Structure formats: C-alpha cells, structure tokens
Amino acid sequence: MSEKNNHAYWQANLRLMLVLLVIWFSVSFLAGIIFVDFLNQFRLYGYKLGFWFSQQGAIYFFVLLIFVYSWRMNALDKKFGVDEE
C-alpha cells in the first residue's frame, strides 16, 4: 500500500479515536466525578443521575464505545484496503 494511503488511514483512525475518547472522558470523569453532585439533582428511575453514571452508566458506555470502535475500524480497514483478508 502507498505511504499516502496509509497516512490517510491513520488520520481517519485518529479522528475516530478522538471522538470516542471525548465520550469516554465525559461519561466517567465529567459525569461520574466532576459534575456528580450537579447531576445528582436529576433522577433516572430510582437512581440519582450522577450516581447512576458513576456506578452503572459509565460502564455501559464503555462497552458501547469499544464495539463502535471495532465496527468503524473494520469499515475503515476495508475502505483503505488495509484489512487482513
């Protein structure tokens, strides 16, 4: 594969990664810790919202993030012709 193609693939990977890591940071460090008291005034069923993020929600988001990354990267692999098949 050409160097230019690989470079473009890498840039696309970095962009995807950046978006997902921003979400990763937001659901855990922001929602679960920094803004936990603020969010605790809202409710989600029997949970205070901040408490839900820190003990349940963040984990669900983490799982989702990895599957989205895996799915999008497989598409990028194909698009740039760098998949392993």
Added chain:
Amino acid sequence: MSAQLLTYLFVGASFTLYIGIAIWSRSSSTKEFYVAGGHVSPIANGAATAADWMSAASFLSMAGIIAFEGADGARYLMGWTGGYVLLALLLAPYLRKFSKFTVPDFVGDRYYSQTARLVAVVCVIFISFTYVAGQMRGVGIVFSRFLEVDINTGVIIGMGIVFFYAVLGGMKGITYTQVAQYCVLIFAYLVPAIYISIALTGNPLPMFGLGSTMVDGSGVYLLDKLDGLTTELGMAAFTSGNKSTIDMLFITAALMAGTAGLPHVIVRFFTVPKVRDARISAGYALVFIALLYTTAPAVAAFARMNIINNVDGMTYEDAPSWFSKWEDSGLIAWRDKNDDGVVQYRGGNALQPSKPAFTGERGSSGERLLGNSSSAGENELYIDRDIIVLAHPEIAQLPNWVIALVAAGGLAAALSTAAGLLLVISSAVSHDLLKKTFKPEITERQELLFARIAAAVAIGIAGLFGIYPPGFVAEVVAFAFGLAAASFFPVLLLGIFYKRMNKEAAITGMLTGLVFTFAYIAYFKFVSPADNNPDHWWFGISPEGIGTLGMLANFLVSLTVCRFTPPPPAEIQALVENIRVPS
C-alpha cells in the same frame, strides 16, 4: 445436604473440570506456551481475559468496599472497566500486529535497547508478584472458611491445581481453563444477586433492581430507603461520597491507565489470530466484566440494607448462626457498650483501634470479649468488609447450594488470575531474560523447558507468599496499578503514537515514573504512615492515585528528553509505520 458437603462437591467438580481441560490442551511449542499458538477465538479470549482480570479482589472484596463506602466505590467500578477502552483503542490492536510474545519484547524491540527490555522485565516481575501474593492468600481464605481446612493446606491445594495446568498447558491450558473459570465465577456471582434482588425489589436483574422500588409495597425506591436508613443511624448517606474530587479523579485515572498497562492483560491480546480480533475481543472481555461490575454495586446496596435490617436492634442471644460463625473467625465483633444485650449498629468505628483484638473470654450475652478500648460513638458493631460477598447469601437465608456455589466462584476468580500472572512471570524469565538476553543460543525445546521450570518456581514463590503473607499485602497491591500506570502505559502509548520517541526518552521516562510513584507510596505506607492523610498529600492526592501523577511525570520527561536526543533509526520508524496498519 449441608452447605459444607455441597461446597466439597462443587469445588471438587470445578477442579476436576479444570484438570480435564489442562490435559486436553497441553502445549508443545513455545508459541503455544506463551500465546496459545495465536489461535484463540475473540469470544473465548474475551472470557479468558475477564477471568484473568477479575481477581479475588473483584469477586470477594469489591462489593464489600462499595457496601461500606457507597458512592466512593465508583472509583473501582469506573477505573477497572474504563481501562479497557484505552486498551482497545490505544494499545491492543497495535501490539497484536507487532506479534511477539511478551510486553518486554515490545519495549526491547521498539526502543532498540536491551536496557529498556531489562527495565521492563523488572517491572513485569515486580508488578505480577505483588498481585499474585494476594490471590494465593484469597485461595487459602476461601478454603479455610468454607471447607474448614487450614489456610496453608488450602494454599498448597491451590498451588497444586495451578501447577498442573500452568506448567503443563502454558498459555493454551490457562486460556481454556480461564474460559471455564469465567463461567463458574459469573454464575456464582449472579445467582445469589438475582435471588436477593427478587427478594428485595421483585426485579430479577440486580443491576436494574438497584434502581427499583422496594417490594414491601411502600413504593419507595431502594436507594432512597437506604439513604434514609443510613442517615437515620448516623452514617454517611449511601449515595453520597466522602473523597475529594481531585483524589477521585486521580485514583480513577490511575486504575484505568494501570489496567491498560498491566502485562498479564495485554499479553492476552497476543493470543488472537488477527488485529480486528484484538479490537472486538476487548469488547467481549468488557461485556463479560461488565456483567459482574454492574451487579457489584447492587450486591453492595442489598447487603448494606440486609445487614442494617437484620442486625440493628437484634438481641445477641437470638443472633442467627452466621453472626456467631463470622464472629468466631474474627470478622465480626460486638461490644455491648450500654449493657442491654442488643446490638446497636450506628455510624463511626465501634472500637479503638478499629480492628478487633479478642481476649479469648466470653461476655454476659456470650459474645467474644475484646481488648480494644471503646470509641466515643454509640456504634457497637465491627464488620469486616471482606465478608460481604461470602456472608450475604447466609444473611439473606439463601439455600445451601447457593452458599456452596459462592465458594467455588471465589476459588475460580483467584486461581484464574494467579495462573495468568504466573505465566507472565515465567515468560519474562525464559523468553526475555534467557532467550533474548543472556542465553540466545538455547533451542526452542530448551526454552520451553526453561519456561516450565520458571512457571514452577514462580508458583512455589507465590505459594510461600500465601503461606507467610508479608504484613503489607494489601498495601502493595496499590503499587501494582500505580506502577503499571506510571511505567508501562506511557512507554507503550508513545511507542505507537509518537514515531520520534527514542530509547533515551523511554528509559528515563519509565525510571522517572517508577521511582517517583514508588517513593511516594513507600513514604506514606512504610516510612511515615502517620502522615498518610490529606493534610500531607501533594495536591490532596492519596498514594492510591499517585500513579496518575507519576504517569504525567513520565510523559513530561519522555517528551523533553526526546527533543534533545537523536531520533530512532529508520528501521524502527518503519516498524512503527507497520504496526499502525493491520495488513
């Protein structure tokens, strides 16, 4: 059948299963011994990673910590799961493409330096031994509590089992045993949680039961009721936290980066066939882990409520059998401060110092007398956090087979983690020290033999740690994460994402992170434990969270040194280009 008999039956059956798998999956080459031949399916690897990762601490201790700390327990829940996002996005696919056997392998090759490799080997061995000591102790404790054998006998039985499948099967044997162990441990964790969730909230899924209303018809949400109960008794409300925001941030970050940098977790991603498998496998691993981690806070809240409801205001003479059983093993203690024969459970420590010291005599109600002095508050009860998971099924009066199941699950969690760690130690010795450094002339057969010998020796040493536990096991576990975060994580990350990163920067960076983190923890844990409080911590960061600062120091030093030293050779830059692309 009695719980005791059932426990023997379940533990015996699970051990037979593990041994059977070990015989079926023997290793015959170094590639099979180190990375299971690279043929493990992503789902199997996910389950094995989950079992590898969830140790006795996750299974036995975490829910207990959350039960008593409430909201602050979130640092473990987020820290020990969020690290997988870092692993899947930033490390696993690229290390899989690099396709070698160990983490020091990557460090040595990427930084074209035997010194860097040796520093990495030292880190791997130190991190893994601190971790494994706790697992062996966990095995001994489960044996002694449930099967009423001596702790040392328990440790030796555990060593024997691990010896059998780790030495014989290497990574291949360990991987498939871990898949079985995952099934045992998750079943053992979920069954009692589901029972209790139905009993308290009517919701069969504990993670949703936690957010449901009580089944007593009051229509009150469980967490609100628990907040009410705890504040009424003068304790901190369950859903409120005590720790400072900055400390929570730093501890959570250290656990996340530490998770992503732990060698026994990383090496699991060398066992799958392709780069795309490494990505999705991290996802499966986290699904399997999340099943336990989203259940743990529910178990914690249910246990706290059951304990308050069952124990506070109970007459000691009418206490259920679990109460006196755990009192006999020293994990529950009661001092009748007001001589009314009734247990008062309130906020604050009951005793001073807080751990009970029994005198060997009995008081007027039949309770074990204590040598401690009383603390000022009204609280009369000491409960060790570690009993929450083990005792809860008894407290909630679940059937005997559920109680027996928990013992088998705890053993599965401890054994699977111990085996993964021991393999990492043995491959660091036979592959990185012998083959790659001191005795490059050995054949593959000899290397495999050395790997088996190293695994056997490592098991022996780990067993000794279990039998003669250094008094500071709990303290040093904090080291493992802090050190992994401060040493490996930045070196691996920069090695992939920063082509200009060179060996001078990597070595100085690793040493900076290592020495700084080690010194800070050692100072507060061993040199001057009396100062271990927020007034003396830097920026209010506890030793638990200092790995994050060590990691930042590592990044800073690496990037600075890198600017003033020559770039890596062209073939290393080409290597970095190569691992960034799957094909």
